Amino acid sequence: MVKICCLGAGYVGGPTMAVIAVKCPDVEVVVVDISTARIDAWNSDTLPIYEPGLDDVVRRCRGRNLFFSTDVEKHVDEADIVFVSVNTPTKTRGLGAGKAADLTYWESAARMIAGVARSDKVVVEKSTVPVKTAEAIEKILNHNGRDGVGFQILSNPEFLAEGTAIQDLFSPDRVLIGGRETPGGRRAVQALKDVYARWVPEERILTTNLWSAELSKLAANAFLAQRISSVNAMSALCEATGADVAEVAYAVGKDSRIGAKFLNASVGFGGSCFQKDILNLVYICECNGLPEVANYWKQVIKINDYQKSRFVNRVVSSMFNTVAGKKIAVLGFAFKKDTGDTRETPAIDVCKGLLGDKAKVSIYDPQVTEDQIQRDLSMSKFDWDHPVHLQPMSPTAIKQVFVAWDAYEAAKDAHGICILTEWDEFKNLDYARIYGSMQKPAFVFDGRNVVDSEKLREIGFIVYSIGKPLDAWLKDMPVVA
């Protein structure tokens, strides 16, 4: 029986391994982590992450051929294939701070694998890493491993998106495997290919050299984020000219060379990957003497930051240039719908912007806890991407932040509502009831273009929707910087 061990029971390690286990009943899969709390949660009825369909997959194979454990060394030693899916945060100190990937967790994982392995291993990079990481990992494994124990390193980046992870894993657009072009390297690629081939059609399993696989992951995320920044840049111009960004995106996306997906204007992209991976790409370009290329990709992040601050400015300027002491309801805190993940969510920057202008912020999200919101609003930049048990403990709660149990409570007595996540339930709220409970004039700032703005205007709201023709009220307000 082939044995697989995965280091890191997070958003990638957990769902990915659960799907491998369910698709390969004759393979034993053990997911291990240094966080006992995370492993306990994976072994309980309340999984540590919210992902549609995940509970069902885990229930089908946990205890059969899928196991979660903190006994890291034992399971690494017993495995034939070791996936490494640990955090690769942005460095906050020293060389490359604010851009380069921090490979501390990866390096310690590699040293541990080298120290405990008593038989040959295929070590698979599942985390997103800088190009050439495999070379560094190979050196660590080969210099620290026992005599006679061989390692083959593969790059197998993950392309799942949160909220649709199970669907993406069951039916991926492609699986990418990079390996050494040596007989040993080819055998390792084939061993991993055999696992995926149980459910992924052969033509969707791409094999490349190691560096192409590592770089393709960064490139794919940069291209995706670039589309969002492109449509968001257009949204600002739409507001200035009376064009409608949805109509523009539809017309542009109808060109089959461009395609319709990933062109939804928004308050900005979030999530643990896009910004981190582009910063990483920028740093690699700079290190390779390519400042023009680095600057090109930096713009994707700059436009994203601009979009978030533009949104905050719009809120404040619409409300007579001050939100001091005013209650603002924030509907949605997760970085997208169908996840409880808040890493790099635009809601953090928007809330901080409103708090900076002394607003009282009342937040509702169906999947995010009060503790998480308070932590997110008080944590330093990039601290969020370290293992939870290593993050700063119990920050002081921010007094002007309130967390509500539903949208109606959040909006009661508020002067304005900001919709920051596109949860389906926000489309069908009783907005007449909400209007009745709010201060007047009552504003809705739709950062995800989910509400029917005409209906809301009929109720009496002043509505701002990203990239849509402006309400007369908003047009008369001072120009937004």
Ligand SMILES: NC(=O)c1ccc[n+]([C@@H]2O[C@H](COP(=O)([O-])OP(=O)(O)OC[C@H]3O[C@@H](n4cnc5c(N)ncnc54)[C@H](O)[C@@H]3O)[C@@H](O)[C@H]2O)c1
């Ligand atoms: N989240 C996504 O949608 C996504 C998608 C594709 C790729 N990625 C990449 O995958 C990697 C993991 O991301 P994630 O979202 O799953 O992160 P995560 O924080 O949810 O999970 C990482 C886990 O690794 C554990 N860990 C850290 N060091 C360890 C060690 N030495 N041994 C065992 N466990 C260890 C942590 O405790 C944590 O539970 C990152 O490189 C990320 O960029 C993420």
Ligand SMILES: O=c1ccn([C@@H]2O[C@H](COP(=O)(O)OP(=O)(O)O[C@H]3O[C@H](CO)[C@@H](O)[C@H](O)[C@H]3O)[C@@H](O)[C@H]2O)c(=O)[nH]1
């Ligand atoms: O048209 C769009 C599409 C997305 N978003 C936003 O972009 C962010 C990222 O969304 P998405 O890409 O769907 O989720 P992630 O889970 O971050 O997935 C991305 O990042 C992962 C981690 O690397 C990759 O594996 C995935 O392929 C890649 O889509 C979210 O804030 C979305 O709201 C928009 O604003 N407009």
